[in-house]
Amino acid sequence: MRALVLVAAVLAMAGCMEVEQTATPSKLGKYQGKPDTMPWNNSPLAAGPQWKQGDRTSWEEQIKKRQLAQHEDRRINQ
Amino acid sequence: MARMKFLCDAERCIECNGCVTACKQEHEVPWGVNRRRVVTINDGVIGAEKSISVACMHCSDAPCMAVCPVDCFYRTDDGVVLHDKDLCIGCGYCFYACPFGAPQFPQAGAFGLRGKMDKCTFCAGGPEPDKSEAEFKKYGRNRLAEGKLPACAEMCSTKALLGGDGDVIADIYRERVTRRGKGSEVWGWGTAYGPGQKGATPPAPAGAPASPAVQKGKS
Numbered sequence: 001m002r003a004l005v006l007v008a009a010v011l012a013m014a015g016c017m018e019v020e021q022t023a024t025p026s027k028l029g030k031y032q033g034k035p036d037t038m039p040w041n042n043s044p045l046a047a048g049p050q051w052k053q054g055d056r057t058s059w060e061e062q063i064k065k066r067q068l069a070q071h072e073d074r075r076i077n078q
Numbered sequence: 079m080a081r082m083k084f085l086c087d088a089e090r091c092i093e094c095n096g097c098v099t100a101c102k103q104e105h106e107v108p109w110g111v112n113r114r115r116v117v118t119i120n121d122g123v124i125g126a127e128k129s130i131s132v133a134c135m136h137c138s139d140a141p142c143m144a145v146c147p148v149d150c151f152y153r154t155d156d157g158v159v160l161h162d163k164d165l166c167i168g169c170g171y172c173f174y175a176c177p178f179g180a181p182q183f184p185q186a187g188a189f190g191l192r193g194k195m196d197k198c199t200f201c202a203g204g205p206e207p208d209k210s211e212a213e214f215k216k217y218g219r220n221r222l223a224e225g226k227l228p229a230c231a232e233m234c235s236t237k238a239l240l241g242g243d244g245d246v247i248a249d250i251y252r253e254r255v256t257r258r259g260k261g262s263e264v265w266g267w268g269t270a271y272g273p274g275q276k277g278a279t280p281p282a283p284a285g286a287p288a289s290p291a292v293q294k295g296k297s
Contacts, residue, residue: 031152033162049225067242
């Protein structure tokens with residue numbers, strides 16, 4: 001009986017899963033094409049925004065700064 | 079994890095078409111293909127004219143992705159919807175499915191031949207090696223790989239068009255609306271959850287302090 005409840009719970013939770021559509025090399029989902037590379041794996045341009053190559057967090061931090069620069073009040077007071 | 083989105087502030091857009099020009103120039107988009115365009119309603123009517131800049135909205139549950147018969151669409155880790163042009167057969171299903179008219183088809187020749195689909199890439203290129211010539215020719219420049227945001231949003235003179243992580247740009251827009259005390263009736267909380275009438279005062283989100291617009295409405 002307990003096993004039956006466990007199986008039912010697992011099946012019920014499986015219904016809440018999000019369909020994977022991300023083209024990462026490890027999880028391709030339904031996508032049939034070539035896998036894409038990640039932007040943070042590129043080396044930054046010499047005269048552009050800087051981040052540590054391969055480090056997603058540092059890339060996200062610098063792109064967030066750029067996003068916040070779209071807010072003129074914050075840009076003026078920076 | 080970021081979910082890259084565009085947001086256009088109809089109160090600020092002045093229909094300059096600078097975003098359209100920036101996109102065409104940045105990606106060397108061919109004649110007849112417009113990845114981005116400015117839509118104006120009530121053109122010429124004083125006080126009622128509104129413009130917004132429209133391109134691919136990089137939907138979280140993209141209809142183009144759902145209907146594609148060859149499954150050439152994919153979503154990156156940043157939530158950008160891209161496609162593989164080597165797989166695309168140019169059938170046009172995505173064009174019919176898209177509520178924004180984002181997919182574009184090159185018109186070559188007198189009989190309007192339908193080529194492979196082309197659309198806004200959020201300046202994220204495609205499934206070719208980043209910053210390669212092949213990527214530029216097929217999909218345009220990959221600005222995300224250079225640590226930059228889409229050219230259209232970054233050069234918008236009035237900052238009507240915002241691009242970036244949905245949470246961040248929604249915060250910027252919310253702060254703007256709170257400061258100026260109007261604009262939330264166009265879309266946003268009031269339209270989605272409020273009474274749904276034009277000009278109605280939107281209810282404040284649960285737990286948030288009432289905006290100046292709400293306070294003004296109460297007085």
